[in-house]
Amino acid sequence: MWAQTKNLPTERNSRRGFTIVELLIVIVVIGILAAITIVAYNGVQDRAKTSNAQATSTGLIKKIELYSVDKGTYPTTLTQMTGAGAASQPYYVTNITFIPPFPVATSTPNTLTYVTCESGTGYQIFYWNYQTKALGFYTGGAQTNCAAAP
Incomplete structure (x- = not known):
């Protein structure tokens, strides 16, 4: 009969686990993926705020x-x-914050500035563009002698 031998752990088999280099590589990969995700999320958030500000302006x-x-x-x-x-008119405005002279970066995209043109022939509405970090504006009416964006 064959003698049964016990599988004795060798020195190589008894040291199971990850090396420090393998762990560092995994940590670096996770860090890179996290950085990409954060940048992408901020871009989506800025686009959404800008779209909201533009929609508020067109409204x-x-x-x-x-x-x-x-x-x-x-x-x-x-x-x-x-x-x-x-209040009883169809042109009644609610839920918009108006600030003079021009909007700045705020957490609320419904913050606008309204500027009338000379002699009431037109107007400009300024909003904050969160993507470009600059003012955006719409011009309406006859568009004569309106103040230019700062």
Whole structure:
């Protein structure tokens, strides 16, 4: 009969696990993937905020045009569209923050600046573009003698 031999662990088999080099490689790969993910996430977030600011601006343009049709002129200030007297009108504006003179980077994309052109012939709406980190604007009306973006 054959003698049964016990599988005795050899020195090589008793040292199972990862080497420090293997662990460092895994940590570096995870770090690179995390950095790529964070950069991509921030880009998506900035695009979303900019789209929201642009949508808020175009919504405001529609309200300004309704005001113009109703009153025959563009509002000189947006308080004419946000006050108690305008509450029952189709051009009534809510949920928008207006700041003078121009918007800066804020966490809320519904922060806008409204500038009227000379003699009420047009207007400009400024918003913060989170992607380019600069002002974006829309111009409406006759577009004469409007202040240029700073």
